[in-house]
Amino acid sequence: MSSTIKHRRVRVLLPLSIGDVYDYRAPASLDVEIGHFVTVPLGRREVTGVVWEEAIDSDLAEERMKDILAVLPCAKLPQQSLKFINWVSQYTMQRRGKVLRMAMSVPDALYPKAPRTGYRFTNKVPEKLTAARRRVLDIVSESGAQTATDIAAIAGVSVSVIKGLAEKGVLETVDLPAESPIEVPDGQFAEVELSPDQVSAANFLASAVGSHEFGVSLLEGVTGSGKTEVYFEAIAACLKEGRQSLVLLPEIALTAQLLARFEERFGVRPVEWHSDLGQSARRRNWRAVIEGRAGIVLGARSALFLPFAKLGLIVVDEEHESSFKQDEGVPYNARDMAVVRGKIGSFPVVLASATPSLESLMNAKMGKYEHLKLPSRYGGATLPNVNVIDLKLNSPGSQRWISEPLRVAIEETLSKKQQVMLFLNRRGYAPLTLCDSCGHRLQCPNCSAWLVEHRLMNRLQCHHCGYSTVLPKSCSECEAEESFKACGPGIERLVEEAEALFPDRKIAMMASDTISSPRAASEFVAAMESGEIEILIGTQIVAKGYHFPNLTLVGIIDADLGLSGGDLRAAERTYQLLSQVTGRAGRETNPGTVYLQSYLPEHPVIDAIVHQQGDDFFALEAEGRESAGMPPYGRLAALILSGANAESVARFAAGLARRAPMGEKITVLGPAPAPLSMIRGRHRYRFLVKCARDINIQSVLGKWLQGYKVPSDIRMQIDIDPYNFM
Ligand SMILES: Nc1ncnc2c1ncn2[C@@H]1O[C@H](COP(=O)(O)OP(=O)(O)OP(=O)(O)O)[C@@H](O)[C@H]1O
Numbered sequence: 001m002s003s004t005i006k007h008r009r010v011r012v013l014l015p016l017s018i019g020d021v022y023d024y025r026a027p028a029s030l031d032v033e034i035g036h037f038v039t040v041p042l043g044r045r046e047v048t049g050v051v052w053e054e055a056i057d058s059d060l061a062e063e064r065m066k067d068i069l070a071v072l073p074c075a076k077l078p079q080q081s082l083k084f085i086n087w088v089s090q091y092t093m094q095r096r097g098k099v100l101r102m103a104m105s106v107p108d109a110l111y112p113k114a115p116r117t118g119y120r121f122t123n124k125v126p127e128k129l130t131a132a133r134r135r136v137l138d139i140v141s142e143s144g145a146q147t148a149t150d151i152a153a154i155a156g157v158s159v160s161v162i163k164g165l166a167e168k169g170v171l172e173t174v175d176l177p178a179e180s181p182i183e184v185p186d187g188q189f190a191e192v193e194l195s196p197d198q199v200s201a202a203n204f205l206a207s208a209v210g211s212h213e214f215g216v217s218l219l220e221g222v223t224g225s226g227k228t229e230v231y232f233e234a235i236a237a238c239l240k241e242g243r244q245s246l247v248l249l250p251e252i253a254l255t256a257q258l259l260a261r262f263e264e265r266f267g268v269r270p271v272e273w274h275s276d277l278g279q280s281a282r283r284r285n286w287r288a289v290i291e292g293r294a295g296i297v298l299g300a301r302s303a304l305f306l307p308f309a310k311l312g313l314i315v316v317d318e319e320h321e322s323s324f325k326q327d328e329g330v331p332y333n334a335r336d337m338a339v340v341r342g343k344i345g346s347f348p349v350v351l352a353s354a355t356p357s358l359e360s361l362m363n364a365k366m367g368k369y370e371h372l373k374l375p376s377r378y379g380g381a382t383l384p385n386v387n388v389i390d391l392k393l394n395s396p397g398s399q400r401w402i403s404e405p406l407r408v409a410i411e412e413t414l415s416k417k418q419q420v421m422l423f424l425n426r427r428g429y430a431p432l433t434l435c436d437s438c439g440h441r442l443q444c445p446n447c448s449a450w451l452v453e454h455r456l457m458n459r460l461q462c463h464h465c466g467y468s469t470v471l472p473k474s475c476s477e478c479e480a481e482e483s484f485k486a487c488g489p490g491i492e493r494l495v496e497e498a499e500a501l502f503p504d505r506k507i508a509m510m511a512s513d514t515i516s517s518p519r520a521a522s523e524f525v526a527a528m529e530s531g532e533i534e535i536l537i538g539t540q541i542v543a544k545g546y547h548f549p550n551l552t553l554v555g556i557i558d559a560d561l562g563l564s565g566g567d568l569r570a571a572e573r574t575y576q577l578l579s580q581v582t583g584r585a586g587r588e589t590n591p592g593t594v595y596l597q598s599y600l601p602e603h604p605v606i607d608a609i610v611h612q613q614g615d616d617f618f619a620l621e622a623e624g625r626e627s628a629g630m631p632p633y634g635r636l637a638a639l640i641l642s643g644a645n646a647e648s649v650a651r652f653a654a655g656l657a658r659r660a661p662m663g664e665k666i667t668v669l670g671p672a673p674a675p676l677s678m679i680r681g682r683h684r685y686r687f688l689v690k691c692a693r694d695i696n697i698q699s700v701l702g703k704w705l706q707g708y709k710v711p712s713d714i715r716m717q718i719d720i721d722p723y724n725f726m
Pocket residue numbers: 192193194195198221222223224225226227228229353354378544545546547583
């Protein structure tokens with residue numbers, strides 16, 4: 001027992017999905033502290049983990065104890081990160097090791113930078129100039145010496161092409177500095193004169209940042225009101241405190257325009273964090289964050305788990321966006337966890353949106369959050385004029401989607417040399433393809449979902465698993481030849497129609513698969529800003545955040561899309577999305593107009609958009625949620641079971657159902673086959689647990705599942721506060 005312990009023992013958390021803490025001996029030869037990244041033996045392997053706490057009560061026999069092997073030459077994981085990981089693990093009911101893995105996503109960064117070899121052009125032209133070689137030479141002559149891996153990645157060639165050019169004397173090697181330096185932002189670089197509304201919001205935030213105290217502000221400003229300028233002042237105040245700021249964005253494509261605005265305001269670009277970052281930038285940025293050198297970080301939700309040395313502010317921009325919620329791995333909502341992070345670190349958190357979530361509005365109403373409002377657009381710009389086109393009265397005709405009134409409006413706008421945006425939240429050519437002679441519908445073999453035709457790529461795709469195939473020549477059911485017919489519109493089909501209606505206009509299409517990287521996004525932004533695009537046709541990706549001064553007409557092709565989804569937030573989400581799209585029109589001197597095409601012009605969501613009466617809509621929505629005991633008035637958790645064998649999943653679910661928690665304030669719905677009853681060949685069943693607000697839903701679930709063994713062929717995922725009900 002512990003009386004025989006001679007050496008200091010510590011608990012080390014390993015970043016493994018099955019992992020928790022394990023006890024190790026801290027040998028006297030090593031200076032081991034809490035938060036150190038260390039290597040330890042695990043079975044036959046050597047793994048890296050974090051010294052989590054002292055293990056005073058460790059009762060493992062001395063002979064079974066193993067030594068920590070090494071302390072890595074990296075700054076310690078800050079105490080606040082340890083606390084945060086513990087908290088997230090408890091709240092989401094996921095293993096701590098799995099949460100730690102999100103904070104240790106760049107294993108390389110734990111070691112000092114190895115010297116790098118760069119390749120540069122010697123100006124000797126190779127005898128044989130292949131396309132691959134040409135791309136390499138373009139890159140090295142444009143941006144100078146770079147590592148072989150970087151060149152290979154940018155040029156899309158293998159490293160051997162570069163090595164080959166070096167052997168031929170076309171490229172030569174040079175020593176590269178270990179890493180490009182992190183530039184320091186300057187809060188006074190280009191101060192902006194704010195409007196009176198902006199001043200009062202900005203002053204509040206700046207003093208909140210200066211107080212080093214936790215507090216949440218909901219910054220609600222209509223589209224184009226200058227929320228960004230306001231939170232920039234909070235960031236400037238944070239720089240003054242010598243602390244780091246984090247700005248979270250829902251979509252990395254949005255960073256393009258924002259990066260430039262940061263640069264104008266603070267003199268340098270912020271440190272970026274998202275999935276599109278190359279390996280060396282990840283490593284550099286991660287180290288800059290843990291060493292406190294990164295002053296401003298702009299990132300996707302995963303940036304929340306970066307090991308900030310001295311975080312002093314988090315801004316969650318477009319806080320209502322459901323893409324802040326991660327469904328896979330550790331299911332968490334970055335907006336909610338940002339608030340927790342602020343509490344742990346004693347600093348303010350700003351939630352910014354033109355259409356805040358019902359959750360945040362309620363917190364503001366109850367006085368838990370400070371409610372800062374910007375009621376009008378900046379610089380005298382007015383909100384657009386919104387009109388509904390009743391499709392029952394103005395049918396565009398069979399296989400067409402642009403009604404006559406909208407066509408006329410487009411024509412007029414273009415003749416004034418202004419830009420048009422047509423919005424349809426559907427990728428591809430058509431959402432459904434069916435056989436004209438027997439009605440057979442093309443479905444994904446792995447998922448319970450239709451295949452979506454992408455005509456530009458000449459493929460049919462599943463949007464759930466990525467399965468893709470070509471259009472079959474004949475129907476597998478009735479053997480009819482060439483009988484398949486596209487049903488309904490996707491944006492590709494809308495482009496086709498727009499091209500037919502406006503043959504001389506420059507039309508561009510944007511969707512998440514066409515602007516998936518920040519580089520593609522900035523090319524798109526440049527084309528919009530220069531007027532190279534006259535009609536922009538896009539999905540939700542172009543609906544938010546962007547500021548295009550000359551865009552004055554927005555046409556919403558199918559305003560009803562999303563209303564019938566039936567999930568808890570369908571109406572709220574549709575309202576938010578339509579407001580965002582509406583908000584792209586007329587953001588500067590030329591006033592904007594919006595046309596919504598709808599079969600349901602009286603629907604409360606459509607009505608709220610037309611009259612720009614968000615308050616009434618939200619009051620109605622809140623009432624509905626309250627009477628149903630749904631969030632934010634109640635708590636939800638989902639339990640998702642999946643496996644290759646439908647029967648065994650169903651059997652396991654039935655077993656769980658027999659022990660389901662009961663109580664006056666607890667309802668368990670299910671098990672039921674999920675709406676997407678199969679994904680990637682796995683059959684899925686769902687439970688939905690609903691509790692009153694004052695019930696700890698984690699402990700309800702914990703008691704239910706305690707000691708329950710999940711068979712190895714079944715996966716069970718717990719999702720606290722689910723946003724996805726498919
Ligand atoms: N005080 C100011 N001085 C100069 N320009 C400003 C000021 N405030 C806002 N602007 C400009 O007004 C435009 C709209 O501002 P911004 O993009 O911050 O609005 P927003 O509230 O974030 O809008 P959205 O919710 O639609 O994204 C931008 O071009 C911005 O540069």
